[in-house]
Amino acid sequence: MTRKVRRFSGGVYDLGYHVVWCAKYRRPVLDGRVAIRLEELIRSKAIEKDWEIIALEVMPDHVRLFVRAHPRDSPSHIANQFKGFTSRVLRGEFPHLRSRLPTLWSSSYLVSSVGAVSDDTVQRYIDTQWERPWKKEPRGA
Structure with a gap:
């Protein structure tokens, strides 16, 4: 991916x-029509917020999402926007979700950043700043 x-x-x-x-x-309640509708809702929320979905997989008991977002949107805000919106709509459209579960989603989630470079690359870049040919000498020297 570029x-x-x-x-x-x-x-x-x-x-x-x-x-x-x-x-x-x-x-395992995310199957059939529920899974299809959940994917539609996630994509519509992403469009509304100007977030780009790179990958999305709805499994029977969990959702995995790779999304690109604006710096103004915190990772917790992103997760909570998807969870809150989808729970409200799905529980309204599918009554069996209300009768089987007190809430649709667990209160927890995982968010990890996805970068274009590894931790080691960033650390090496920072550690070798003063070795660049265009740098004169370290500050304070």
């Missing part, structure tokens, strides 16, 4: 997040 840097008035960014959340009690 790197896509986006611009806004204050700078440029390339932020990607791997987000995972589970159905309450890991119950």
